[in-house]
Amino acid sequence: MFWSNKTSIYSLVARPLIFKLPPEGAHKASEIALSLPGVWNVFRPFNGAHNSKLSTDLAGISLPTPVGLAAGFDKDFKVVGSVLNLGFGFVTGGTVTLSSRPGNPKPRVVRLPDQSALMNSLGFPGQGLEAAVRRLGKYRKQRDRILVSIAGTIEDEIVECLHRTQPLAAGIELNISSPNTTGLRIFHEPARLRGLIEGLVADRLVPLFVKLPPWPRDTDNRREMLKLAETAVDAGVDGLVVANTHPVESRLLQAGRGGLSGAPLFEHTELMIADVQALVQGQAAIIACGGVSTAEHVWQLLASGASAVQLYTSFIYEGPGLPSRINRRLVKLMDMEGIDTVADITGPPPDVK
Ligand SMILES: Cc1cc2nc3c(=O)[nH]c(=O)nc-3n(C[C@H](O)[C@H](O)[C@H](O)COP(=O)(O)O)c2cc1C
Incomplete structure (x- = not known):
């Protein structure tokens, strides 16, 4: 299959062309390509997501594979169906805010190809809740595989986003962690976070996840962020997403x-999952996010206590064949170890070509 090797048609032909466009232009172009009706259905039988060994339970949500698309790629739910056809087990759409937002001034997305990384300061450009609800209505058949990321700077706005989107989603992801939106940090105050989550939990009809900010190695920050994790679990969330992008300063971004x-995030992600796993001890599911690009990464994070993973940046660099490649390789690694279900993955991944 043309997308079955890392050296794919995408990396040889499509990526050099797409990367000639500025990052936001390239994103628009991929949205247009992914919106072409019918085209991406062709991938469905070959996307590697049909092997029952990959079936995953995420806080009560049944998924065909633990590999999901992270929030921010499909902000306005334009390409959910196509992306699922590529082999993702679930799509996290949004982040949705109550009103439409222009986001921060450009340039606000920068590629760092030497590091297989991106920097962004988008600040939630999006069409807002009404548009999201309208589009989600078209994906009722895929509802069981959609998480909706919601955010706001006032509790009432977030509650409204929950009420309107949860009938159309398998789960809700509360984003308190984008480094690019002034105002989100109010929910880094544990009492404020607890109040917000308790209100959401009382009204929620589907599992609720909280996406945490990352904690680099300095201990104050680590303690502060783990306190947020603890608060969220105490207040009754069903799961934690660990974690959002890592704050950086750069003159390449207008902001x-x-x-x-x-890629630079992966080693931190692994350490953070170990921290959170030790803290929550099974009281909440964990979704690992940050720097994931291979089946070995997925294996390591599942072995460390995650129930599922999300990725974004590696999808930009590796293209539409990536979820299929990860699914297939994960099954291969499981077969090597004689493991029949992802829930049984432990220890380091086997070293196979
Ligand atoms: C361009 C861009 C936009 C993003 N937008 C959002 C967003 O709207 N909401 C959110 O929770 N995370 C957003 N993220 C963060 C991703 O969901 C993810 O947490 C982060 O990129 C780390 O995963 P990765 O290394 O696989 O990309 C965005 C990331 C990128 C690169």
Whole structure:
């Protein structure tokens, strides 16, 4: 299959062309390509997501594979169906805010190809809740595989986003962690976070996840972020997403700072999952996010306590064949170890070509 090797048609032909466009232009072009009716259905039989060994339970949500698309790629739910056809087990759409937003001034997405990374300071450009609800209505058949990321700077706005989107989703992901939106940090205050989550939990009809900010190695920050994790679990969330982009400063971004994503994050993600796993001890599901690009990464994060993973930046670099490649390789690794279900993955991945 043309997308079955890392050296794919995408990396040889499509990526050099797409990367000639500025990042946001390239994103628009891929949205147009992914919106072409019918085209991506062709991938469905070959996307590697049909092997029952990959079936995953995420806080009560049944998924065909633990590999999901992270929030921010499909902000306005334009390409959910196509992306699922590529082999993702679930799509996290949004982040949705109550009103439409222009986002921050450009340039606000920068590629760092040497590191297989991106920096962004988008600040939630999006069409807002009404548009999201309208589009989600078209994906009722895929509802069981859609998480909706919601955010706001006032509790009432977030509650409204929950009420309107949860009938159309398998789960809700509360984003308190984008480094690019002034105002989200109010929910880094544990009492405020607890109040918000308790209100959401009382009204929720589907599992609720909270996406945490990352904690680099300095201990104050680590303690502060783990306190947020503890608060969220105490307040009754069903799961934690660990974590959002890592704050960076850069003159390449008009805003002067933003979030780093992609390969440099992976080792931190693994350490953070170990931290959170030790803290929650099974009281909440964990979704690992940050720098994931291979089946071995998925294996390591599942072995460390995650129930599922999300990725974004590696999809930009590796193209539409990536979820299929990861699914297939994960099955191969499981076969090597004689493991029949992803829930049984432990220890390091086997070293196979
Ligand atoms: C361009 C871009 C936009 C993003 N937008 C959002 C967003 O709207 N909401 C959110 O929770 N995370 C957003 N993220 C963060 C990703 O969901 C993810 O947490 C992060 O990129 C780390 O994963 P990765 O290394 O696989 O990309 C965005 C990331 C990128 C690169």
